[in-house]
Amino acid sequence: MIAADQARQRPADARLLHLDANGRVHHLPRTAFVDALRPGDLVIANDAATLPASLAGTHEASGAAIEVRLAGRSSLAADQVSEFSAIVFGTGDFRTRTEDRPAPPTLHRGDRFRLGPLCASVQALLGHPRLVSLRFEGSADAIWAGLAQHGHPIQYAHLAEPLALWDVWTPIAAEPVAFEPPSAGFTLDWQSLAAMRARDIGFATLTHAAGISSTGDPRLDHCLPFDEPYRIPLATLQAIEAARARGGRIVAIGTTVVRALEHSASRREGLQAGEAIARQRLGPASRLRIVDAILSGTHEPGSSHYELLRAFTDDASLRRADEALEARGYRTHEFGDSVLIERRQGLRHADSRPDAADARAPVAQGCACALA
Amino acid sequence: MNPSPLARRVLITGGTSGLGRALAAEFRRRGAQVAIVARHAAGLQRVMHELPRVHGIEADVANKQDIHRIALQALGALGGLDVLVNNASSLGPVPLALLADTDCEALEVALATNLLGPFRLTRTLLGALSASAREGRGALVLNVSSDAALTPYPGWGAYGASKAALHHLSRIWQAELEGSGVQILSLDPGDMDTPLHALAVPDADPAGLKPPAQAARELADAIAEAVIAAPPSEGSSPTPDLPGARA
Numbered sequence: 014m015i016a017a018d019q020a021r022q023r024p025a026d027a028r029l030l031h032l033d034a035n036g037r038v039h040h041l042p043r044t045a046f047v048d049a050l051r052p053g054d055l056v057i058a059n060d061a062a063t064l065p066a067s068l069a070g071t072h073e074a075s076g077a078a079i080e081v082r083l084a085g086r087s088s089l090a091a092d093q094v095s096e097f098s099a100i101v102f103g104t105g106d107f108r109t110r111t112e113d114r115p116a117p118p119t120l121h122r123g124d125r126f127r128l129g130p131l132c133a134s135v136q137a138l139l140g141h142p143r144l145v146s147l148r149f150e151g152s153a154d155a156i157w158a159g160l161a162q163h164g165h166p167i168q169y170a171h172l173a174e175p176l177a178l179w180d181v182w183t184p185i186a187a188e189p190v191a192f193e194p195p196s197a198g199f200t201l202d203w204q205s206l207a208a209m210r211a212r213d214i215g216f217a218t219l220t221h222a223a224g225i226s227s228t229g230d231p232r233l234d235h236c237l238p239f240d241e242p243y244r245i246p247l248a249t250l251q252a253i254e255a256a257r258a259r260g261g262r263i264v265a266i267g268t269t270v271v272r273a274l275e276h277s278a279s280r281r282e283g284l285q286a287g288e289a290i291a292r293q294r295l296g297p298a299s300r301l302r303i304v305d306a307i308l309s310g311t312h313e314p315g316s317s318h319y320e321l322l323r324a325f326t327d328d329a330s331l332r333r334a335d336e337a338l339e340a341r342g343y344r345t346h347e348f349g350d351s352v353l354i355e356r357r358q359g360l361r362h363a364d365s366r367p368d369a370a371d372a373r374a375p376v377a378q379g380c381a382c383a384l385a
Numbered sequence: 386m387n388p389s390p391l392a393r394r395v396l397i398t399g400g401t402s403g404l405g406r407a408l409a410a411e412f413r414r415r416g417a418q419v420a421i422v423a424r425h426a427a428g429l430q431r432v433m434h435e436l437p438r439v440h441g442i443e444a445d446v447a448n449k450q451d452i453h454r455i456a457l458q459a460l461g462a463l464g465g466l467d468v469l470v471n472n473a474s475s476l477g478p479v480p481l482a483l484l485a486d487t488d489c490e491a492l493e494v495a496l497a498t499n500l501l502g503p504f505r506l507t508r509t510l511l512g513a514l515s516a517s518a519r520e521g522r523g524a525l526v527l528n529v530s531s532d533a534a535l536t537p538y539p540g541w542g543a544y545g546a547s548k549a550a551l552h553h554l555s556r557i558w559q560a561e562l563e564g565s566g567v568q569i570l571s572l573d574p575g576d577m578d579t580p581l582h583a584l585a586v587p588d589a590d591p592a593g594l595k596p597p598a599q600a601a602r603e604l605a606d607a608i609a610e611a612v613i614a615a616p617p618s619e620g621s622s623p624t625p626d627l628p629g630a631r632a
Contacts, residue, residue: 043423060516091464154440157461161454178453179509187513188465189457203511203561210564218516248520 014338016171016312017349020180022199028349030311030338034355036330038337043351046200046308047208053261055215056254059195059269061223062186065164065178070128072247075118078104081128081147082167082192084225085239087192089288092153096136099240100143102226107168107175111229116142130164130346131156141233167193167225171346178324190242191223196347197267197309215256221269221291237317240292243273247286253303262305268321270294271304278302297323306355311338311345326357388602389609391415393522394463396455397562398446398506400439401428403579404529407601408470415605422446422473446473446502447494448618456509462532466513467522468608471551472529477543479584484542492543499547503528504554506619511567515618518566521613525608530571541585562563565607568611574600 027043041042041049050056085098103115120142124135127135133147149156168179183198185206209216221243228234236373253274254261265271276291278284284303294317301324314335322331334352343350388411395412399405400421412419413436420440423429429441440462444451460466475498478491507526514524533541534548555571562569576582578594 060512060513062457065457089464091462096462154458154462157458158442160458160461178457182453182456182509184510185512185515186509187460187516189461206565217519220516246516246520 014343014345014349015347016175017333017344018171020172020174020176020348022180022183022348023202024348027200028341029308029353030334030343030344031332031353032326032334032355034358035298036326036333036357038334040337040341043171043200044205046351046353047205047212047214049353050209050214050264051262052213053215053259054264055256055261056209056216056250056264056266057217057219057249057253057270057274058183058185058198059191059202059221059223059273060183060185060198060218061195061220061269062183062185062189063166063178063181063191063194063223064189065160067165067168068128068131068160068163069165070126070131072118072120073125073127074121077118079117079126080105081126081133082113082225084144084192084228086190086222086242087240087290089188089220089222089242089244091188094149094153094156096146096148098139098144098146100225100233101145102143102229107170107172111227114229120145123371129159129376130174131159131163131214141230143228143230144233165267169347174349175331185218187218188215188220190220192225193223194347195221195223195267195269197270197351199348201266202306215252215261217246218254219246219249219270219273220244221273223267223269225250227237238272238291238294241269242288242290243276244288245273245277245284245286245342249296250284250286253284263303264308265304265305266308268307268309271301271307271324272322274303275299294320295324296320297328299324301325301356304356306331306353308351308353309341310347311351313345322352322354330357357364388415389606389613391609391612393467393470393604393612394418394420394517395468395470396420396422396463396466396510397470397472398422398455398502400441401432402423403581404574404577404597404600404604405470405472407597408472408604409436409445411598411601411605413469414484415609417468418463419422420462422455422459446471446506447475447497449501449505452502452509455506456513459479460510460513466510467517467524468612469507469526470529470604471506471526473502474499474581475544475547476585477547480587481540481544481585482542483540487543487582492546495543495547496550499544500550500554503551507558507569512576512586514567515565515593517558518615518618521615521618523612524567525612525615526555526558526567526569527604527608527616528552528569528571529554530573532573532576534571534573536625544585564618566615568615569609570611572604572607574604595629 029043031039068081080102103119136146181194401423477495517524533545535551559569
């Protein structure tokens with residue numbers, strides 16, 4: 014596929030590959046996304062706004078230039094913004110592919126970073142030379158002001174121009190808790206929300222702290238996605254119950270929405286409103302309890318996002334979709350084209366009992382990383 | 386009579402003087418979590434000292450580069466947003482001037498502060514406001530208007546034209562957002578004894594002007610009433626008996 018190299022959220026010629034419940038492939042303009050839904054369906058999107066999570070600065074002990082990418086947080090609470098897990102890179106900027114970025118100087122517990130107006134210190138090393146937990150100094154307001162003044166969104170080498178914050182906030186962006194944009198939400202605009210209302214298609218949101226997509230190290234990448242906190246509003250829980258009661262489908266905008274809803278539903282108490290931390294990885298063996306269809310970007314086989322798509326449909330159907338994406342020159346990456354994948358008929362919803370295998374699966378199965 | 390409580394998350398631009406400062410105090414008194422925007426650090430420090438727990442954001446709403454920084458800090462500090470008050474205003478030329486004597490740049494400043502700033506900030510925060518509406522909190526934007534938005538007072542051209550545009554923008558946006566649960570109000574607080582009014586009419590008798598605290602109470606009452614009577618957000622729970630609902 015072709016990399017989308019322009020940071021335009023809704024290019025007029027964006028396309029949508031629709032893989033329906035019978036495994037048939039359809040092609041349509043992405044602006045016609047709402048036409049592929051049915052009255053009574055409920056669309057759920059991730060309304061997280063994206064943090065300016067990339068912070069340039071220096072490692073005080075060595076004087077070396079570094080880039081810190083905030084990567085995780087254990088809570089969504091507004092006043093708990095002192096502690097993050099973070100990936101540290103050596104010199105360089107977004108024009109260098111993450112995989113090619115030099116390692117940071119050797120890091121030790123207690124090391125201090127100067128990041129523009131912000132100061133942070135390493136609280137712990139997390140089992141990898143690039144991965145640390147760090148603590149910012151100062152009040153929550155001072156940390157927010159420092160991030161606003163000095164931070165940039167995490168950048169991508171395949172884009173022609175550096176990204177500004179407005180490039181990565183979706184039209185529905187609310188609380189700034191995502192580390193990279195929940196980019197499936199780029200599809201939505203206020204016209205499409207109005208079109209949903211007009212067709213009696215519901216719309217609801219949850220907030221999920223979408224994590225980073227690439228660490229520059231295959232061993233760490235293998236641990237993605239890291240643990241991610243999320244919050245499901247009571248209104249969204251009620252909308253899901255109402256949609257299911259009337260036979261409507263639950264359509265997730267993006268992998269983070271699937272991860273949050275399915276994590277919540279996999280717990281012993283079942284789908285709940287409130288805050289929790291998604292730790293599971295979804296794949297072909299996962300049983301979907303809530304989500305009937307997903308709108309997502311196009312993903313490379315082998316990536317964690319692609320594995321999640323395998324929970325929706327069989328490999329032969331996905332292969333046909335991949336071949337069609339390739340043959341028709343669909344664009345990939347954050348600002349690329351999209352797929353709408355319906356859960357394959359016959360892959361039935363799991364019953365409501367907790368799924369012990371899924372619930373047990375740790376975030377970093379087979380990895381040495383120990384994230385906070 | 387006790388004022389209606391308003392336990393909401395509120396962002397006020399131009400929050401260190403005049404009506405903005407009075408609104409920050411009034412909302413805080415009613416139990417709101419308040420963040421304010423102002424251009425000067427010294428004014429922010431003073432108000433944050435006078436009104437503990439108010440979050441101060443140093444930025445200029447007329448500057449495009451500042452809009453997402455404001456949104457980031459406000460949404461970060463408050464954990465979301467229920468009420469946005471676009472209060473920061475520019476007179477245009479000071480002293481006031483006839484349009485034929487108004488520099489283009491002075492008109493541009495008035496438009497940037499009174500029209501483009503509120504447009505950009507509202508657009509950037511609409512996701513958070515609609516999230517608030519879906520959760521039944523009655524999200525609302527108040528654009529502070531003026532009688533100069535409706536009446537063509539000679540000498541008030543830059544201010545009046547920009548406030549007229551903001552007033553009409555508010556009405557169109559309110560119509561477009563019908564069913565979303567987010568309300569856009571445009572209200573005229575009346576002629577007040579504020580630094581802005583003193584710049585415009587230096588020899589006005591303060592006794593004939595409304596104290597900003599009184600205007601703030603009236604606006605807070607109007608907001609409280611609108612928020613409590615907020616129309617529910619449609620779409621999150623379609624009626625179950627529509628044809629096709631079981632398709």
